[in-house]
Amino acid sequence: MAAPESGDGNNGAARMVTLISSDNTRFEVEAAAASLSQTLQLTILDGGGGGGDGIPLPNVDSATLSKVLEYCIKHAPAAANGGAPNATAVDRAELERFDNEFVNIDQSVLYSLIMAAHNLEIEGLQSLVAKKVADMIKGKSPMEIRRTLGFPDPTPEEQAEMNAHMLEYGWAYE
Amino acid sequence: MVSRLPSSNGLVGPGREQALGGGVARAVEQQVKPQTERRAHGSGGARGRREWRAAPWTRGSGGTVSCDVGAAALRAAGTRMRRRHCNGGRGAKTHSGEREERRERGEREEEERQGYFYPENMSRSSLMTGARAPRSWSDIPLDLAGLVLRRLPAHVDRVRFAAVCPQWRVAVREIPLPPPLPLLALPDGTVYSLPCSEPLRFPACAGYADACGNWLAFSEEGGCFLRNPLSNATVALPGMFCVQAPRRGAGEQPIGETGVTWTEMVDTPEKLTMYKLLFCSPRLIATFVRFQKTAWVAVCRPGSSWWSVHLDHPFPLFVDVVFHQGKLYVLDHLKDVLFSIDICVDYTTGNPWISRVQQAIRSVPPLRFFHTAGEIVITKVLYLVESPGALLMVHRKMHGRLMNQADTRTAVPTGVNEFEVFKADFERSQWTKVTTIGDDQVLFLRRRCSRFVSVSQNEMPGDCIVFFENDNEDHDWYDEENSYTWYVYDMKNGNVSTCPPMCSWKPVPVPATWLFPEA
Numbered sequence: 001m002a003a004p005e006s007g008d009g010n011n012g013a014a015r016m017v018t019l020i021s022s023d024n025t026r027f028e029v030e031a032a033a034a035s036l037s038q039t040l041q042l043t044i045l046d047g048g049g050g051g052g053d054g055i056p057l058p059n060v061d062s063a064t065l066s067k068v069l070e071y072c073i074k075h076a077p078a079a080a081n082g083g084a085p086n087a088t089a090v091d092r093a094e095l096e097r098f099d100n101e102f103v104n105i106d107q108s109v110l111y112s113l114i115m116a117a118h119n120l121e122i123e124g125l126q127s128l129v130a131k132k133v134a135d136m137i138k139g140k141s142p143m144e145i146r147r148t149l150g151f152p153d154p155t156p157e158e159q160a161e162m163n164a165h166m167l168e169y170g171w172a173y174e
Numbered sequence: 175m176v177s178r179l180p181s182s183n184g185l186v187g188p189g190r191e192q193a194l195g196g197g198v199a200r201a202v203e204q205q206v207k208p209q210t211e212r213r214a215h216g217s218g219g220a221r222g223r224r225e226w227r228a229a230p231w232t233r234g235s236g237g238t239v240s241c242d243v244g245a246a247a248l249r250a251a252g253t254r255m256r257r258r259h260c261n262g263g264r265g266a267k268t269h270s271g272e273r274e275e276r277r278e279r280g281e282r283e284e285e286e287r288q289g290y291f292y293p294e295n296m297s298r299s300s301l302m303t304g305a306r307a308p309r310s311w312s313d314i315p316l317d318l319a320g321l322v323l324r325r326l327p328a329h330v331d332r333v334r335f336a337a338v339c340p341q342w343r344v345a346v347r348e349i350p351l352p353p354p355l356p357l358l359a360l361p362d363g364t365v366y367s368l369p370c371s372e373p374l375r376f377p378a379c380a381g382y383a384d385a386c387g388n389w390l391a392f393s394e395e396g397g398c399f400l401r402n403p404l405s406n407a408t409v410a411l412p413g414m415f416c417v418q419a420p421r422r423g424a425g426e427q428p429i430g431e432t433g434v435t436w437t438e439m440v441d442t443p444e445k446l447t448m449y450k451l452l453f454c455s456p457r458l459i460a461t462f463v464r465f466q467k468t469a470w471v472a473v474c475r476p477g478s479s480w481w482s483v484h485l486d487h488p489f490p491l492f493v494d495v496v497f498h499q500g501k502l503y504v505l506d507h508l509k510d511v512l513f514s515i516d517i518c519v520d521y522t523t524g525n526p527w528i529s530r531v532q533q534a535i536r537s538v539p540p541l542r543f544f545h546t547a548g549e550i551v552i553t554k555v556l557y558l559v560e561s562p563g564a565l566l567m568v569h570r571k572m573h574g575r576l577m578n579q580a581d582t583r584t585a586v587p588t589g590v591n592e593f594e595v596f597k598a599d600f601e602r603s604q605w606t607k608v609t610t611i612g613d614d615q616v617l618f619l620r621r622r623c624s625r626f627v628s629v630s631q632n633e634m635p636g637d638c639i640v641f642f643e644n645d646n647e648d649h650d651w652y653d654e655e656n657s658y659t660w661y662v663y664d665m666k667n668g669n670v671s672t673c674p675p676m677c678s679w680k681p682v683p684v685p686a687t688w689l690f691p692e693a
Contacts, residue, residue: 166337
């Protein structure tokens with residue numbers, strides 16, 4: 001877990017960077033993990049985020065950032081191996097197990113996660129959450145999808161539009 | 175070898191119409207709805223990801239501008255921005271501080287012109303650090319919606335996705351997607367949207383008499399019509415007894431200064447049966463008709479009142495017909511020959527007619543195969559399948575168990591099936607065996623409406639042939655005691671397996687069929 005820590009960033013070979021969430025919580029992580037974010041990677045390559053500076057992330061709250069970094073830390077070693085072509089089957093299975101458990105969370109957290117992953121350009125995390133959302137949608141009626149993803153109850157007009165759309169494509173409304 | 179076999183859509187797109195003979199190319203107007211350009215599978219995500227702005231529908235919603243947090247971080251940290259990937263987005267340029275400032279100024283003016291909402295008390299810099307994104311799934315950016323949609327291979331799931339809210343409807347319309355998997359349709363109006371398992375009601379296809387790609391044929395008094403149940407478009411066909419042939423003398427072409435001279439057939443058949451309708455283009459429909467104890471190829475223009483037949487060349491033992499690169503190809507058992515048929519258009523009436531029938535490929539050894547061993551009977555069923563790159567012939571050896579030793583025509587499929595695929599080599603006038611149809615291709619096979627569909631590995635395995643246990647209404651292999659289903663044949667190892675949705679149906683006079691929704 002990437003809890004805010006006060007350890008010094010120069011311990012060993014790993015370079016550390018500090019990220020600051022919208023509610024001003026500081027997270028110190030290895031540069032390699034933060035670099036899963038393509039936008040952060042550019043800053044880090046330029047030498048940003050080290051020392052006392054920290055990189056502010058005003059659109060990501062601490063709960064979401066903590067979750068994002070949990071993902072990054074887990075995936076950083078595989079990413080460092082260039083998408084892990086050399087990874088053993090055990091490693092891959094472990095990552096898959098982690099991923100499955102990682103997205104087994106409430107839709108509102110999934111929403112915060114995918115938006116953060118989008119803003120930070122973390123491709124793997126975007127795909128992972130998108131896959132989870134697709135799995136939650138599959139086989140469900142439009143109304144069930146709305147309920148699953150926490151949409152408000154449709155107005156009569158919205159309901160009529162949903163029915164009309166299904167009929168337009170030849171499907172009886174469910 | 176067939177390296178790639180893009181899906182053929184049964185209908186003819188503008189590109190393929192041009193392959194018709196010169197006369198036809200002019201006469202056949204291109205009334206096909208222009209297909210939206212499809213980008214390569216998977217490129218859409220990369221293209222959209224660099225957009226600085228959120229999706230168009232987030233403008234003004236939530237009272238703030240959705241702002242890229244990464245950019246904010248970069249600027250706040252006082253670092254010079256370097257964007258490595260130039261994908262055409264506005265953030266794609268490499269720029270010095272001055273250029274960036276100018277760009278930002280211009281961008282803000284542009285955004286204000288477009289109605290972006292800037293709170294009065296929020297300076298540009300506070301926007302860069304304090305913007306909040308809208309908080310609802312309905313407002314996710316287009317490219318994220320695309321990531322979800324690309325993981326929905328079932329047609330029905332995409333339609334339901336679009337029904338959820340107006341923003342998602344826009345997403346389905348705007349995002350280039352690979353085609354969904356086909357629908358498995360039964361004549362009673364039940365449909366399975368692969369790979370979903372539950373049966374769905376699809377009233378538009380109930381009661382079809384025949385299928386040709388997405389066009390289902392329905393009989394009505396005095397004739398029949400075609401309907402595409404996915405678009406609800408309909409096409410009228412000529413009356414069943416309206417047959418005419420171009421009049422010609424020995425060795426003459428029946429065309430003169432004033433176009434084709436037509437002869438209405440006076441001894442019109444008492445019973446005219448249609449086999450295998452082909453919707454070749456918006457100006458050309460082809461079929462086999464059976465009368466005078468043999469079968470003929472007939473062509474017509476949708477909406478025309480006449481079928482045009484070519485009386486010089488009957489196909490008594492026709493097997494299959496396909497439209498490929500502007501010509502019709504007919505496989506006939508009589509001499510095991512593949513014939514090519516040229517079609518022209520009569521300028522005065524706009525009606526198509528068959529101008530030439532030629533032998534294209536002679537099959538060696540002969541194609542016929544019927545073998546009995548004890549109570550097992552093996553029949554070879556042949557299919558012609560079109561893809562833009564190649565014309566294929568699929569041999570299917572179907573094993574059946576005899577119901578009655580004395581009657582070798584009545585058998586029940588045992589489920590054992592073997593397949594061989596051959597590619598037409600017109601230059602050498604021969605069939606060349608192929609061992610793969612492509613790792614990202616699935617051939618959905620059915621007599622009279624087979625089609626290739628490209629798949630990604632996580633939807634269903636590629637290099638496979640999907641087939642119905644029994645799709646042959648001419649044969650007596652229908653037994654009311656049995657239910658039938660569909661299987662997947664793996665070209666790599668020859669295994670036959672089942673695949674979701676698990677479904678079976680009682681034999682009906684018309685076999686189940688595939689419908690192929692566009693992306």
